[in-house]
Amino acid sequence: MEFGVCKQEMLQKKNAVLVDGVILNGPIMDSKAGEKFVEDACKIIMEEVVQKADDVTEKVCEWQAPEKLKQILDLEMRDTGECHQKVLQLCRDVIKYSVKTNHPRFFNQLYAGIDYYSLVARFITEALNPSVYTYEVSPVFLLVEEAVIKKMIEFIGWEEGDGIFNPGGSVSNMYAMNLARYKFCPEIKEKGLSGLPRLVLFASEECHYSMKKAASFLGIGTENVYFIKTDERGKMIPEELEKQVQRARKEGSAPFLVCATAGTTVLGAFDPLDKIADICEKHGLWFHVDMVERGMWLESVLELRPAVTLKAKKYSTIKAKSKIQASWGGSALISRKHRRLLHGIHRADSVAWNPHKMLLAGIQCCALLVKDNTGLLKKCYSAEAAYLFQQDKFYDVSYDTGDKSIQCSRRPDAFKFWLMWKALGTTGLEERVNRALALARYLVEEIKKREGFQLLLEPEYANVCFWYIPPSLRKMEDGPEFWQKLHQVSVMCYLRFTD
Numbered sequence: 001m002e003f004g005v006c007k008q009e010m011l012q013k014k015n016a017v018l019v020d021g022v023i024l025n026g027p028i029m030d031s032k033a034g035e036k037f038v039e040d041a042c043k044i045i046m047e048e049v050v051q052k053a054d055d056v057t058e059k060v061c062e063w064q065a066p067e068k069l070k071q072i073l074d075l076e077m078r079d080t081g082e083c084h085q086k087v088l089q090l091c092r093d094v095i096k097y098s099v100k101t102n103h104p105r106f107f108n109q110l111y112a113g114i115d116y117y118s119l120v121a122r123f124i125t126e127a128l129n130p131s132v133y134t135y136e137v138s139p140v141f142l143l144v145e146e147a148v149i150k151k152m153i154e155f156i157g158w159e160e161g162d163g164i165f166n167p168g169g170s171v172s173n174m175y176a177m178n179l180a181r182y183k184f185c186p187e188i189k190e191k192g193l194s195g196l197p198r199l200v201l202f203a204s205e206e207c208h209y210s211m212k213k214a215a216s217f218l219g220i221g222t223e224n225v226y227f228i229k230t231d232e233r234g235k236m237i238p239e240e241l242e243k244q245v246q247r248a249r250k251e252g253s254a255p256f257l258v259c260a261t262a263g264t265t266v267l268g269a270f271d272p273l274d275k276i277a278d279i280c281e282k283h284g285l286w287f288h289v290d291m292v293e294r295g296m297w298l299e300s301v302l303e304l305r306p307a308v309t310l311k312a313k314k315y316s317t318i319k320a321k322s323k324i325q326a327s328w329g330g331s332a333l334i335s336r337k338h339r340r341l342l343h344g345i346h347r348a349d350s351v352a353w354n355p356h357k358m359l360l361a362g363i364q365c366c367a368l369l370v371k372d373n374t375g376l377l378k379k380c381y382s383a384e385a386a387y388l389f390q391q392d393k394f395y396d397v398s399y400d401t402g403d404k405s406i407q408c409s410r411r412p413d414a415f416k417f418w419l420m421w422k423a424l425g426t427t428g429l430e431e432r433v434n435r436a437l438a439l440a441r442y443l444v445e446e447i448k449k450r451e452g453f454q455l456l457l458e459p460e461y462a463n464v465c466f467w468y469i470p471p472s473l474r475k476m477e478d479g480p481e482f483w484q485k486l487h488q489v490s491v492m493c494y495l496r497f498t499d
């Protein structure tokens with residue numbers, strides 16, 4: 001409405017350039033009204049999101065069932081726009097009915113709390129709206145990405161390498177799978193899949209489901225992911241891997257990749273990287289390590305409120321289930337105390353590292369890092385679009401790194417990690433990791449002390465898996481009825497969390 005007034009004023013001006021009824025030399029929006037809107041909305045964000053982020057007296061979520069929520073929110077998009085006050089009220093409603101993922105009592109696999117620096121980094125990049133494909137469009141952010149990748153490579157222990165920030169761990173794993181396949185048969189880029197032997201890759205049975213998705217998406221096929229048995233701690237058994245590689249060869253298929261996991265999704269197990277690297281070397285297989293950690297800030301364990309997640313059947317022999325989980329995989333590299341868990345990581349050909357979880361860098365922030373320094377990443381992914389990646393620009397075009405990506409427009413995700421790292425220093429990040437692990441230790445000790453709680457296994461890292469058995473079930477015999485009742489307990493716990 002306010003903009004309509006502006007348009008009238010413009011039309012009255014003598015120099016208005018009108019084409020097809022459109023004023024071409026007028027503003028596209030009323031910028032003054034827009035600025036005021038941003039200011040008011042920022043105030044709401046500050047008051048309702050940031051300042052309430054660590055207030056335990058606030059609700060995690062104003063939970064409503066979908067149909068009810070549809071009624072409460074005005075979701076319909078109409079021909080005429082709403083006034084600013086109404087839009088601000090919509091912003092308030094969106095915040096009110098959304099889950100406060102920064103809340104200390106928000107328990108979910110992905111989250112670890114709020115980091116103010118990465119939050120501000122997100123504000124900056126949202127405001128600037130850059131795209132990290134070419135240096136001319138994103139000079140600062142491309143240099144930031146380069147610096148962050150260099151530092152991450154240093155922590156992995158490679159002398160050189162390459163990398164690309166992308167939308168997450170799943171995508172990084174897919175990047176790696178495609179890259180490994182390209183390395184195995186470079187002609188695939190032009191010729192496609194036809195004529196290729198049956199390609200087979202290996203991952204532990206505890207690996208993240210993104211391996212299956214990637215195999216399906218890339219046309220490899222989920223049946224060609226050979227899942228390797230794990231030991232009682234959830235680690236890949238190297239001898240089983242060796243057997244499966246030999247089986248694949250006997251079948252006449254072409255093994256090309258092993259995906260190890262450093263910090264599995266449920267148990268937080270670290271596959272034996274060194275031994276797996278030996279097997280990869282022996283058979284000439286690409287060695288990828290998924291150290292995409294998940295995060296759950298464990299401050300609330302001080303009150304010992306069990307978070308509940310259904311566990312895989314495999315563990316159901318050990319009794320009921322409840323767990324607080326926080327796998328921090330790659331972040332262990334930052335901690336001098338815990339980096340031994342990733343012993344052998346320097347032997348990997350590629351690594352997926354996800355600071356948007358445990359390290360609190362804000363979704364999305366994830367890098368695929370590659371040991372190769374011969375430009376393999378670019379060779380594999382580039383399309384050399386002439387309109388964007390001209391080779392005769394006035395600056396060093398090697399900084400136009402966008403052609404390494406499968407995306408065209410790409411967010412400057414490295415910046416969140418960089419600003420946070422600058423503010424906290426490596427020591428600050430290391431303290432975060434150490435603190436999380438100390439909290440996990442504390443939780444373990446508390447579980448051991450409390451009746452009705454059963455530790456599933458001594459955690460190796462930050463995933464603490466335990467069962468909560470309510471008093472009514474404690475004397476019950478193990479059997480189908482016990483399990484059925486126990487599953488109801490977890491549903492009840494979920495309900496209480498949303499209360």
Ligand SMILES: Cc1ncc(COP(=O)(O)O)c(C=O)c1O
Nearest residue numbers: 168169170208264265290292294
């Ligand atoms: C081991 C592991 N790899 C990959 C992923 C997927 O990461 P993203 O959610 O960033 O796609 C997860 C997610 O929790 C994970 O636990």
